[in-house]
Amino acid sequence: xETLVNNISIEKSSSSKxxxxxxxxxxxxxxxxxxxxxxxYVDGDWERPKIKPYANLSLDPASKIFHYGxxxxxxxxxxxxxxxxxxxxxxxxxxxxxxxxASRMAMPELPKEYFMEGLTALLQxxxxxIPTTEGSSLYIRPFMFASGVGxxxxxxxxxxxxxxxxxxxxxxxxxVKVLIEEKxxxxxxxxxxxxxxxxxxxxxxxxxxxxxxxxYQQVIWTDDNTHEFIEEAGAMNIFVRINDTLLTAxxxxxxxxxxxxxxxLELAKAExxxxxxxxxxVSEVVDxxxxxxxxxxxxxxxxxxxxxxxxxxxxxKDYELPELENSFAKRLKKRITDIxxxxxxxxxxxxxxx
Amino acid sequence: xETLVNNISIEKSSSSKxxxxxxxxxxxxxxxxxxxxxxxYVDGDWERPKIKPYANLSLDPASKIFHYGxxxxxxxxxxxxxxxxxxxxxxxxxxxxxxxxASRMAMPELPKEYFMEGLTALLQxxxxxIPTTEGSSLYIRPFMFASGVGxxxxxxxxxxxxxxxxxxxxxxxxxVKVLIEEKxxxxxxxxxxxxxxxxxxxxxxxxxxxxxxxxYQQVIWTDDNTHEFIEEAGAMNIFVRINDTLLTAxxxxxxxxxxxxxxxLELAKAExxxxxxxxxxVSEVVDxxxxxxxxxxxxxxxxxxxxxxxxxxxxxKDYELPELENSFAKRLKKRITDIxxxxxxxxxxxxxxx
Numbered sequence: 187x188e189t190l191v192n193n194i195s196i197e198k199s200s201s202s203k204x205x206x207x208x209x210x211x212x213x214x215x216x217x218x219x220x221x222x223x224x225x226x227y228v229d230g231d232w233e234r235p236k237i238k239p240y241a242n243l244s245l246d247p248a249s250k251i252f253h254y255g256x257x258x259x260x261x262x263x264x265x266x267x268x269x270x271x272x273x274x275x276x277x278x279x280x281x282x283x284x285x286x287x288a289s290r291m292a293m294p295e296l297p298k299e300y301f302m303e304g305l306t307a308l309l310q311x312x313x314x315x316i317p318t319t320e321g322s323s324l325y326i327r328p329f330m331f332a333s334g335v336g337x338x339x340x341x342x343x344x345x346x347x348x349x350x351x352x353x354x355x356x357x358x359x360x361x362v363k364v365l366i367e368e369k370x371x372x373x374x375x376x377x378x379x380x381x382x383x384x385x386x387x388x389x390x391x392x393x394x395x396x397x398x399x400x401x402y403q404q405v406i407w408t409d410d411n412t413h414e415f416i417e418e419a420g421a422m423n424i425f426v427r428i429n430d431t432l433l434t435a436x437x438x439x440x441x442x443x444x445x446x447x448x449x450x451l452e453l454a455k456a457e458x459x460x461x462x463x464x465x466x467x468v469s470e471v472v473d474x475x476x477x478x479x480x481x482x483x484x485x486x487x488x489x490x491x492x493x494x495x496x497x498x499x500x501x502x503k504d505y506e507l508p509e510l511e512n513s514f515a516k517r518l519k520k521r522i523t524d525i526x527x528x529x530x531x532x533x534x535x536x537x538x539x540x
Numbered sequence: 541x542e543t544l545v546n547n548i549s550i551e552k553s554s555s556s557k558x559x560x561x562x563x564x565x566x567x568x569x570x571x572x573x574x575x576x577x578x579x580x581y582v583d584g585d586w587e588r589p590k591i592k593p594y595a596n597l598s599l600d601p602a603s604k605i606f607h608y609g610x611x612x613x614x615x616x617x618x619x620x621x622x623x624x625x626x627x628x629x630x631x632x633x634x635x636x637x638x639x640x641x642a643s644r645m646a647m648p649e650l651p652k653e654y655f656m657e658g659l660t661a662l663l664q665x666x667x668x669x670i671p672t673t674e675g676s677s678l679y680i681r682p683f684m685f686a687s688g689v690g691x692x693x694x695x696x697x698x699x700x701x702x703x704x705x706x707x708x709x710x711x712x713x714x715x716v717k718v719l720i721e722e723k724x725x726x727x728x729x730x731x732x733x734x735x736x737x738x739x740x741x742x743x744x745x746x747x748x749x750x751x752x753x754x755x756y757q758q759v760i761w762t763d764d765n766t767h768e769f770i771e772e773a774g775a776m777n778i779f780v781r782i783n784d785t786l787l788t789a790x791x792x793x794x795x796x797x798x799x800x801x802x803x804x805l806e807l808a809k810a811e812x813x814x815x816x817x818x819x820x821x822v823s824e825v826v827d828x829x830x831x832x833x834x835x836x837x838x839x840x841x842x843x844x845x846x847x848x849x850x851x852x853x854x855x856x857k858d859y860e861l862p863e864l865e866n867s868f869a870k871r872l873k874k875r876i877t878d879i880x881x882x883x884x885x886x887x888x889x890x891x892x893x894x
Contacts, residue, residue, distance in 0.1 A: 215602075215691025222601060242598040247704050248572060252685050255609035255738030256745065261691075292745035327691055331606050332742075337569025337615075337681050337706055339775050339843075341745045350601050352691055367730075374728035374764035376721075378743045384609030385739015388686075389732045391610065391646035391695045410728035411765045421693050489693075 194223075194307045199239035209317050212355035214489070215325050219315045219351040223304045226333070227294050227345040235304040237311060240350065248335040250342040256332035257384035258287040261488040264309055264324040264351075264540065266316040267528035272309055272540035274326075275526050277302065279445045284328060286443075287381040292341040293330060300347075301328065308349055309540045317353045323526075325354040325489065331384075357421070357489040358403060361496040364419065364483070365402040366468055367393060368501065371410030372420060372440070379417075379440035390420045402499060404485070408468060409440070416466045422485030422493060423447035427514050428474045429481065431460045446486040446522070452534060453521045459514060468500065475505040483507055484515040492519035548577075548661045553593035563671050566709035568843070569679055573669045573705040577658045580687070581648050581699040589658040591665060594704065602689040604696040610686035611738035612641040615842040618663055618678040618705075618894065620670040621882035626663055626894035628680075629880050631656065633799045638682060640797075641735040646695040647684060654701075655682070662703055663894045671707045677880075679708040679843065685738075711775065711843040712757060715850040718773065718837070719756040720822055721747060722855065725764030726774060726794070733771075733794035744774045756853060758839070762822060763794070770820045776839030776847060777801035781868050782828045783835065785814045800840040800876070806888060807875045813868060822854065829859040837861060838869040846873035 199220040207217055218240050225235035250256050260280045265273045281302065285295040305326070309316075316324040328349045334342030370393035372386065373379025379386060390405065397405050406424055407417045416424055416435055423444040426433040432454050437443045454461050474480035475498075483495035494515040497506040524530040525537060553574040561571055572594050579589035604610050614634045619627045635656065639649040659680070663670075670678040682703045688696030724747035726740065727733025733740060744759065751759045760778055761771045770778055770789055777798040780787040786808050791797045808815045828834035829852075837849040848869040851860040878884040879891060 216689065218602060240601070243601055244596040244598055247576060247594070247597055247702055248570075248681075248706075251605065251738075252611060252702075253613050253681070253683055253738055254741035254745075255611060256742035257606060257609055259607050290746055291742050292749050325691060327602075327607070329606055335570065337679060337708075337843075338711070339741050339744070341749065348601055348606075352602075354691075357692070369730050371728040371730035374725040374731060376723055376725035376764055377728060378739075383739065383742065384605075384607055385732075385737065385742060387608035387693045388610035388645050388737065388739060390693070391608075392644055395646050395695070410730055489691075 194235050194237060194304060196237040196307070196311065197239065204314060207353065209322070209353065210319055212317060212319070212322050212353050214354045214357050215352045217352055219312045219353070221308060221311055223308045223349040225300060225304065225347040227347070232294070232297065232300060235300055237308055245333060246335045248337060250332035250334055250336060253337065254332065254339060255385040256291055256293060256342060257329065258284065258291055258293060258382055259327060259329035259384065260284050260382060262326040262328070263488060264316050264326060265527045266318050271528065272313050272316055273526065273528055274538040274540060276445050276449070276536045277305065277538050280328065283382065283443065284330070287383060288330065290378055290381040291383050293332070293345055296330065296347055305349055306540055308351065312351055313540070315351060315353050322353065322355050325352045327352065358493055362404065362485070362493050363402045364404045364406045364495050364498045365397040365400065366406045366416070366498055366500040367408055368413050372407040372417065374410060374440070376439060380437065380442060382442060387420070394420070400499065406498065414467055414469070416468060416471065417441050419485050422487030422490045425450065425484050425486060426466055426471055426480070427482035429479050431462055432514060433462050433464065433466050435466055436463050444487055446488055446491065449522055449536065450486045450492065450518050453518050454514070457517065457521065472500055472505070481508065481510060482513060482515055491523065548589050548591060548658060550591040550661070550665065551593065558668060561707065563676070563707065564673055566671060566673070566676050566707055568708045568711050569706045571706055573666045573707070575662060575665055577662045577703040579654060579658065579701040581701070586648070586651065586654060589654055591662055599687060600689045602691065604686035604688055604690060607691065608686065608693060609739040610645055610647060610696060611683065612638065612645055612647060612736055613681060613683035613738065614638050614736060616680040616682070617842060617880070618670050618680060619881045620672050625882065626667050626670055627880065627882055628892040628894060630799050630803070630890045631659060631892050634682065637736065637797065638684070641737060642684065644732055644735040645737050647686070647699055650684065650701055659703060660894055662705065666705055667894070669705060669707050676707065676709050679706045681706065712847055716758065716839070716847050717756045717851045717853070718758045718760045718849050719751040719754065720760045720770070720852055720854040721762055722767050726761040726771065728764060728794070730793060734791065734796060736796065741774070748774070754853065760852065768821055768823070770822060770825065771795050773839050776841030776844045779804065779838050779840060780820055780825055780834070781836035783833050785816055786868060787816050787818065787820050789820055790817050798841055800842055800845070803876055803890065804840045804846065804872050807872050808868070811871065811875065826854055826859070835862065835864060836867060836869055846876065
């Protein structure tokens, strides 16, 4: 495997779409920049990554991505500080997780240099696309899928890795209400829930649609066996504040090892907030809501950042959460975004200069 | 929704690849015919299906299929009888199951006429591609995927349905040995295991690869909670013969409702074979193997037809199955393929003339 040193071919787009974009009213993940990074895995090896104009992909209808869902992805963001310098947040952790997902989905691991140098070269070319409006950032989508062909249900012999960029506003608009799931489940024991595999997301669409029809934005998944324990929310990990203690479920083979989740845990400790990583019972959350000790619920994820939850539904009943002066969610969101946007020192070494 | 009556546009290929195909040595699912059926779902409605030359698809890199695994498929076969007439086997059941899968994956249902008329028109055009060699058939792959774009983890607004055809030999070559899984799992309670969703298949690749490295061809999945009960084998449902009784697990939300499975159950009853559809314990199969009452294990599925299993591994130990004179697998395979190839009467009304 070759070690790249910024020797990535760049084919520039003849014109830019950037002038047509309203950076003050960005949707989430639906406007794409002028270029993308493409890297092909052929004959057991990764070819050199290339930067090309953003354009359609041409694929054989028998490509296994269409049939067997062999795909993985990552979610990242680039931030711009007041001096116009671009930053990433713990990008090497995204690379490491991409390869954990790849291994579980029987896909080839991507060398770290290909990921880091490809990402850096693409961001340097597209740095004007990083929004500076409050709450906006450049969402980064690295993804890999089976481009090899065949109807035999077995791993493909060709894969394509891409990075696409989307200047984006907030993932959620307005207040977030969640439904604690009692029937459907997101992941099996011994399954692929801990991998950022495409199929994990499509599987959530229908139960989430049912929840949306009832007035909730997201589902909080519970374990598939007893539905007694809180797992994660699909697009984010879940934190529960009971009195002044912050709880979250331990990661396991059903729960994504969220980078925002683990950063929030470290920040909370640094802030002197009591944290407990342990199994969280639904009944415990409901009891706490009833006796007034449930102070906050919030989600944490790259797309959603830190999303306070205004209320939850469970067994046909709705529970509202108080609006707090001293909210952990607000405090921790400020701490993490201040680091991400280079507004404060970064004692953790999380920030990465592009 | 419009009701089609064979009014499907056909753009013919300028030349045929058929002359280059060795019909006596067909692989499974890796040679494709000259044409495909394509149908697009746009603005809340299905457009009229079109038959076109088999060619690459052009897709935006942000199409949700690449990111969220929103895809479903079916597997069918076309058979040719001695008079050159083409037949399908229970095609309306495939259509019904496609829509069950679509519903679970938050995808649009496909009208029955579009499926049946599209399939028939395509097969009439491609009938010369149906192999006549013993054990070969034209494998049919209807599939639907999210072609709409966006990085928001929610259902797409556009979908593409296709039917591609692949003249194919047997799915398995040689004897099949299976490993009864103790750690990994295929499906969650309340999950998507009963849907023919792409992601269910990619999730099996890694555990299957580990099994293949140990000398097995397939994994027999057990329930994700206790691993005590036999579920299915991913590419096929599983039948167990203990003494003269044929057992198979009941379908549930983790197990695919196989068309071959239910046909085999009906054929067995018609043959006077005692059948039991009930939960089957792994320990029961192991005990039967040890005391000699385990006579047969076989898989049943469209691709695999009826596949006798020569032996299985469990907890580090291998169990061999006897070769029987009066094998249920052999007998039922002959019964079902005789109907499929129009060699005998079809009292069940399963055969469908193309």
